[in-house]
Amino acid sequence: MQNTHIKLDDRIVSALERSPHFPKRNVRVEAIDGRVTLRGVVRSYYQKQMAQEVLRSIDGVAEIENELEVSWP
Numbered sequence: 561m562q563n564t565h566i567k568l569d570d571r572i573v574s575a576l577e578r579s580p581h582f583p584k585r586n587v588r589v590e591a592i593d594g595r596v597t598l599r600g601v602v603r604s605y606y607q608k609q610m611a612q613e614v615l616r617s618i619d620g621v622a623e624i625e626n627e628l629e630v631s632w633p
Contacts, residue, residue, distance in 0.1 A: 568618075575617075596624050
């Protein structure tokens with residue numbers, strides 16, 4: 561079962577790295593049994609939403625908890 565989590569984590573990180581909509585270094589991801597939690601800080605509500613949208617298309621993601629905080633510059 562643990563290998564499934566590692567593969568899902570890898571797919572999530574890869575998808576986030578390909579997205580140009582937010583700074584990856586400020587986003588942390590935790591995936592357990594298809595439930596993905598996003599944590600960190602982004603600069604806009606658009607970036608927060610786009611991070612979540614990227615994950616929706618990944619096989620194995622059943623639920624997304626978006627805990628990203630928006631911090632204005």
